[in-house]
Every structure is written in structure tokens, then in C-alpha cells.
Amino acid sequence: MFPIVKNKISFVEAPDRGRFPYAHSLFIDDDVKVLIDTSCGKNYIDYFLNHNIDIIINSHFHEDHIMNNYQFPQAEIWAHSLDAPAIRSEEIFADYYGFRYFNEEKMGKMFFDWTGAKCSPVHREIIHGQILDFGKTKIQVLHTPGHTPGHCCFLIEDNILFSSDIEMSSFGPWYGHLCSDLDEYIKSIKYCMEINPSLIISSHRGYIKDDIQKRMHNYLNIIYQKEERLLSSLKQPMTLDQLTELMIFHGPIKNFNRLFRLWEKMAVFIHLKRLLASGEVKQVDDYYYLR
Numbered sequence: 229m230f231p232i233v234k235n236k237i238s239f240v241e242a243p244d245r246g247r248f249p250y251a252h253s254l255f256i257d258d259d260v261k262v263l264i265d266t267s268c269g270k271n272y273i274d275y276f277l278n279h280n281i282d283i284i285i286n287s288h289f290h291e292d293h294i295m296n297n298y299q300f301p302q303a304e305i306w307a308h309s310l311d312a313p314a315i316r317s318e319e320i321f322a323d324y325y326g327f328r329y330f331n332e333e334k335m336g337k338m339f340f341d342w343t344g345a346k347c348s349p350v351h352r353e354i355i356h357g358q359i360l361d362f363g364k365t366k367i368q369v370l371h372t373p374g375h376t377p378g379h380c381c382f383l384i385e386d387n388i389l390f391s392s393d394i395e396m397s398s399f400g401p402w403y404g405h406l407c408s409d410l411d412e413y414i415k416s417i418k419y420c421m422e423i424n425p426s427l428i429i430s431s432h433r434g435y436i437k438d439d440i441q442k443r444m445h446n447y448l449n450i451i452y453q454k455e456e457r458l459l460s461s462l463k464q465p466m467t468l469d470q471l472t473e474l475m476i477f478h479g480p481i482k483n484f485n486r487l488f489r490l491w492e493k494m495a496v497f498i499h500l501k502r503l504l505a506s507g508e509v510k511q512v513d514d515y516y517y518l519r
């Protein structure tokens with residue numbers, strides 16, 4: 229029913245080409261039946277509900293990856309220890325996003341309700357390097373933090389990488405929340421480049437076969453390009469709110485509503501955190517400026 233990636237591993241293509249709030253999944257139909265991420269659309273979820281899924285692995289805590297965990301109460305849910313708390317608790321989910329930190333708790337609640345995701349238990353916490361054995365299928369956990377603290381990719385037979393939200397879009401890496409870390413993100417993208425996979429399957433772009441190194445390079449560069457724009461804006465002291473209005477992260481968008489504004493603010497904040505740590509930027513009171 230699903231296109232085979234390798235042996236007993238299939239690709240589950242989510243609706244709308246895997247665009248948010250959907251995300252592509254992998255299905256492992258082995259001695260143990262495994263689904264990686266659960267936002268692949270109602271029809272496929274209904275199919276898996278009839279196929280005795282034993283284990284759900286969440287690549288990270290985001291709503292578009294844990295969406296339907298709650299529909300599989302008989303399954304064990306696995307995730308990295310650093311993201312597990314935000315899968316288990318809506319409060320921690322909102323804190324990881326930064327809604328409380330930026331005094332937008334109400335918006336956090338509305339956002340979570342709007343997505344339709346629900347929290348779920350996490351029964352087993354996975355770690356970097358671990359080989360997960362499901363019968364004939366063995367996949368390796370690669371902890372690739374930055375997008376979220378516990379974001380994981382999965383390596384299949386040394387050359388196929390399920391890269392989750394290192395998703396290779398032309399928009400670039402997403403770090404619009406408090407729990408993101410740009411240095412970690414950069415390290416993780418470089419790590420994926422070093423693995424030199426011959427096939428990448430990303431959560432929102434699906435199969436990527438051609439020009440993988442070049443595409444990863446371009447994807448990484450988007451972070452540096454946005455950072456350059458931020459630095460050139462700081463030739464005069466600016467506050468976080470003023471920087472937010474420049475729309476450096478999202479690029480110009482017509483409907484720059486409250487939620488987008490908050491994500492923009494958080495992404496700029498994440499850049500500033502890195503630039504303050506490296507000493508390129510200084511902060512006095514609410515103002516940031518070049519050193």
C-alpha cells in the first residue's frame with residue numbers, strides 16, 4: 229500500500245505534500261510494527277488504527293509530529309528524553325515554545341487547541357546512537373538538536389536519513405521558539421552533511437535524492453543570511469520589538485498577525501542569544517547594538 233523505502237520500511241505520504249500541520253511518516257511493518265510521527269492524515273491514521281501499531285516514535289515534540297499519538301493508547305510511545313516532557317504536558321509544551329516567557333500564555337493555549345494535537349505519555353526515552361531493533365529492521369537514533377532540544381533523525385542502513393524537521397525547505401530552518409538553539413541547529417545540519425546520505429526523507433519535503441550536499445549547504449546558509457541582515461540592522465541600537473518589525477526571519481508577509489509576530493520575535497531572540505554569546509552584539513537595557 230505504501231511505497232517501500234527499504235525492505236520493511238515504507239514512506240507514508242501525508243496530505244497536502246506534507247505541509248504543516250501534516251508531516252510525512254515512516255511505517256515499519258516488521259515483527260514489531262512501528263510508526264514514526266503521527267500527523268500523516270486521517271485516512272492513514274484510520275488504516276494504522278486497524279493494523280496494531282506496537283510503537284510510535286516521535287522525532288520531536290511538535291504538534292505536527294505527535295498529532296495523533298492519543299489515538300493509539302495500546303502503543304508504546306518513544307521520544308528523546310529532552311523532548312519527552314513537552315509531549316507529556318501541555319504546560320511544558322507551551323513553555324518550550326516560549327508562550328509564557330513572552331507573556332502570551334492565552335495565545336499558546338489557543339494555538340495548541342487549534343492544532344487539534346493532544347499530549348500523550350512517553351514510555352521510553354531514546355538516546356543518540358541507539359540502534360532500535362524491530363526484527364529484520366534496525367534503525368539508528370541520531371540526536372540532532374537545535375530545532376527542538378530533543379529533535380532526532382533516524383538512519384537506515386548507513387545511507388538513508390529520515391531527517392524530520394531538518395526538512396530542507398527553501399524557507400530554511402525553523403527556530404521560532406524559545407527552546408531552539410542556533411549553534412546546535414548549525415551543528416546538527418553539518419552532522420547530517422557529514423553522514424553524506426544518498427537519500428533524505430524529510431517530514432515536510434519527502435524524498436530528496438538530488439544535489440543533497442548542495443541543498444543542505446543552501447539550507448544551512450539561510451541561517452547565516454538572516455543573521456547577516458540582523459547584524460546590518462544593528463548598526464544603530466534597536467530593541468527586540470523594533471527588530472521584530474523588520475521581518476528578517478519570515479520575510480515580508482501580508483498578514484503579520486499576532487502569532488506570526490510572536491514567532492518572528494522569538495526567532496530574532498534566538499539569533500540575538502547566539503550573537504550575545506559570541507560577543508558580536510551587546511545589550512544595554514532593552515537595546516541591542518554591535519560591539
Ligand SMILES: [Zn+2]
Pocket residue numbers: 288290375393
Ligand atoms: Zn518541528
